[in-house]
Amino acid sequence: MRKVLYNRFGDEQVVEVQEQPTPTITEEQLLIQVKAASINPLDWKIYRGEMKLMSGSKLPKGVGIDFAGIVRQVGAGVTRFRVGDAVFGLLGVFKGGALADYVAVTEAAIALKPAAISFDQAASLPVAGLAALQLVDQLAAIGKGHEVLLNGATGGVGQFAIQLAKKRGARVTAVAGQAGAPRATQLGADLVVDYTRQDIRQLTQRFDTIIDLSDKLVFKVAKKLLKPKGTFVNTLPSPQGLVLSFFHNLFSARKRKILILKPTAAGLSTLAALAQDELQIPIERVYALADIRQAYQETSRGNVKGKAVVVL
Template sequence: MRKVLYSRFGDERVLEVREQPTPAIAKDQLLIQVKAASINPLDWKIYHGEMKLLSGSKFPKGVGIDFAGIVSQVGLGVARYQVGDAVFGFLDVFKGGALADYVVVAEAAIASKPATISFDQAAALPVTGLAALQIVDQLAAVGQGHEVLINGAAGGVGLFAIQLAKRCGARVTAVTGPAGLQRATQMGADLVVDYTKQRISQLPQRFDTIIDLSDKLAFKAAKELLKPRATFVSMLPSPLGLAGSFFHNLFSSRKRKILILKPTATGLNALAALAQDGLQIPVEKVYDLAHVRQAYGETSQGKVRGKAVLVLN
């Protein structure tokens, strides 16, 4: 089978499509024939070598976290799925390996794919959808009438977060560059701000929640826009950042929280239900596996808004 691997840290040029043996399964596992896998910023941060403490430095490494496909084999201990079922799911966030013709998973790592969405769309759901769900429902506890600012709103997590916050009854201000203005509006944002024309610091309103998905809005600057009892959420955990937020939250009513993605089957099933209920899945561009370097090069350079997906035929 084909699998995308790399044997050293670097840019997208380290990625190679190699032939590998099809993996065997244990009795509590399933073998999934992958139809599509999506691209996430975490992928290139790992193969760039930016997260060695969490990903380790043992090579070769696989790429890709979330996928959609067909159940090809079922272990004797698996109860909920059978050969031929259409599913979507995720692999270990820091080990990856979804960009392969086949992947081995546990039952808890997948959910049934809704018939109303394609494999491309299903592959785009797990990581960014679960991140948005975790931020909106758990970290920020967004509710009716809340004022929510989403910085970096035109990416995969942002476009899901807009929709989820609106479903909670919030008023959403989306901050993006010129290329993302229309898409953020289509997802339901009440106010869309072009950061090339207006500084976030000059916004007149104050917010119950600020979600920074760009990794460019410092908490020191954001807290000036927060209401007295409010929450700031950022991505990309680091030991120093986690420690700093913990001690800050002991003494301040303006909370600082950092997303630590926790993929769960419960979350996947919630996303499946949302997709059946009309959640829009912003797949912007689809590549075939032979163009994996181009795909990662364009997405990491910000040339693709929303989600990019690689298909395996």
């Protein structure tokens, strides 16, 4: 089978499609034929070597976290799925390997694909959707009447975060470029700030929650826009950021938090229900597996604003 691997850390040139044996499943696993896998910023932070403390340094490594596909084999201990089921899910966040023709997973890592969405859309959902759920419901505990600022609001996570924050009753200010502004409005943002025309540091409004989805808004700037007991959340973890946030929160009423994605089966089921109902899952770009280097080059440099999907 085909699988995307890298044998050294570096830019997108280190990733390549290789022939590998099809995984052998245990009694507790399922073999999934992958139809589509999505691209996430965490992918390139890992293959560039920026996350070694969390992902480890052992090579070679696979790439890709979330996927959608069809169950082709089930182990004797599997009870919730059967051969032929269409499913979506994710592998270990720092493990990778979803960009492959087949993956071996446990039942807890997948959910049935909603009939209302395509494989491409389903593959776009686990990482970004679970991140948005965790941001809105856990880290920020966004509720009715909360004033929320989403910086980088039209990326993969942002598009779900806008919708979820609105469902919780918040008033959402979305920060996006000129091209992304219409999308933010369509998804429900109450106010859209075009960062190419307005410096958000000049905003007079103060927020209960600021979520930085671009990894470009530093806490020193963000805290001036927070209410006295507001919360700032960064979505791309780093060892330094984790340490700084821990010590900061010991002494300040304004909290600084960092998203560390914690996938759960319950979270996947929640996303499936939302997707079956009315959650919008916009896909910006679709790539073939053979174009994986181009895919990472374009997405990592910001040329793709929404979700990008690789079709196998």
